[in-house]
Amino acid sequence: MxxxxxxxxxxxxxxxxxxxxxxxxxxxxxxxxxxxxxxxxxxxxxxxxxxxxxxxxxxxxxxISIPRFLKQRVSQDGTRKFLLEMIDKKRIETVVIPQSLEKNTKYSLCISTQVGCPIGCSFCATGTSGFQRNLKSYEIVGQILSSRRELSKRLKNFNSEMITNVVYMGMGEPFLNYDEVIKSIHLLIDYKGINIGQRNITISTAGEVNGINKLAKEALQVTLAISLHASNNHLRNRLIPLNKKYPIEELFKAVDNYIKKTNRRVTFEYIMLDEINTSRTDATNLIKLVKPLLANVNLIPYNEIQGIEFKKPSESKVAQFYEWLEKGGINVVVRGERGSDIEAACGQLSSRKER
Ligand code: SF4
Structure with a gap:
């Protein structure tokens, strides 16, 4: 057959x-x-x-293999985490985040690009649960179709454009699955199809320099986000093992080149880990790295995960760190925590645990 x-x-x-x-x-x-x-x-x-x-x-x-919806968890803040199953029974998680608490709000979707993740960041539930395989482009866009279908069923409101923003920030390192990710972006932005605005799409990388260099050559208007989390190589090696391959100097050279080629602002994500990367020296080093670039910094207070050593800093420590960066001339925001009560926040996704 x-x-x-x-x-x-x-x-x-x-x-x-x-x-x-x-x-x-x-x-x-x-x-x-x-x-x-x-x-x-x-x-x-x-x-x-x-x-x-x-x-x-x-x-x-x-x-037409749209991933099968298995179950959802809903956070107090309206964030939903969907557990989806591929045809080979592999499971991934996709997070649907309402943009406001209004009834007919629009949604952002945080999608996965791999089943598990080979990078193995020490603070991340996905990284500690191992790597199984890359997702194909149809499984990446399938997360949007499956989520739209579930949302319209549950909210009894069919609006094919209810999902307006997509972030490639779920399970996996997008640039280790570069071709399928780029193919999926072209499907997302087609106005005759899914029709998501290019500027409403963000790709987040742990610092895969090859991917950054390749993206700089694509004619795409998507936003590049870098998971930085540390401003010196010693600590970054411990948090993100990929840093041993592409140390901070090399990463920043690639980002600088990306900005020069595309003239697009880059976002640096900085997960705040108590007593690990929140000191005055960390802030000073971060300012030195980021200030020369067309870039902003998102501070993300850590979402604690059972079995992982790191802790969330107090609100006053977060505020202090924010102030240091702001006074240092950095365009900085503290990102609101969404879905942490259902383990849908940054770094909390895992295919291993069935929820
Ligand atoms: S933080 Fe991202 S790159 Fe690091 S292990 Fe988790 S999913 Fe992979």
Missing amino acids: NEKTELLGMNNDEIEEYLSSIGEPKYRGRQIYKWIYQKNISSFYNMSDIPKNLRVKLDENAN
Whole structure:
């Protein structure tokens, strides 16, 4: 028996070509593209403007494998964590964050790019649960389709544009899965399909310099975020093992080059770990690194995880660190903590534990 062709992950032209290859008119491809990416439909039988015989033929020969929703946890602040299952039964987590507490609010989605993560950051639940495999582009965009479907079912409000922002900040290091990530971005930004604004997309890397250099050459307007978390190599080696391969000097050279090429502002994420990276010297070193660049710093007070040694600093320590940076001329914000009560906050995702 022939393997079925996966249509999810194909762009409009590729679906049209597929339809041609099975002896059907190309325009049917455009119709199917809309059903998949605008209406989140994964069953050919529900595509009402496709002739019945073609629906049967497609069902026999093709798949649309939107990840299967298994369960959700809902935070007091409205953040939802979805557990999704791929066709090979691998599981990932996707976080849906409301932009306000209003009834018809829009949502941001934090998506995963790998099952587990090979980087192994010492403060991160994903990093300590090992690496299984990269996600394909269809599994990356599938997280949006699956989340939209679940949200509209639960909120009884179908609006295909309810998710307006996407951050590649869930499980995995996006630049270790570069080609699939870039392919998924092109699907997200297609105005004839999912239609997310390029400027509403952020890719966050732990400092994979190759990926930063490659992204600088793409004609994309997405935001680059760097998980920095330490301002000296000794500490960064301990927190993010990738730093041994790409130390701070090399990372900042790549970021500088990225900014010069794209003229786009970069965000540095700085998870605040009590007694580890919150001293006056840490702030002074951070200012020296960031000030020469077109960049801002997001301070993220750590979300404690059972079994991991690090602690969250007090509010006064966070405020003090913020003040040092601000007075040092840095464009800085403290990022509001979302979903920490359901372990959906930064660094708390894990495929190992079933929730
Ligand atoms: S923080 Fe990011 S890069 Fe580091 S282990 Fe966790 S998921 Fe991987």
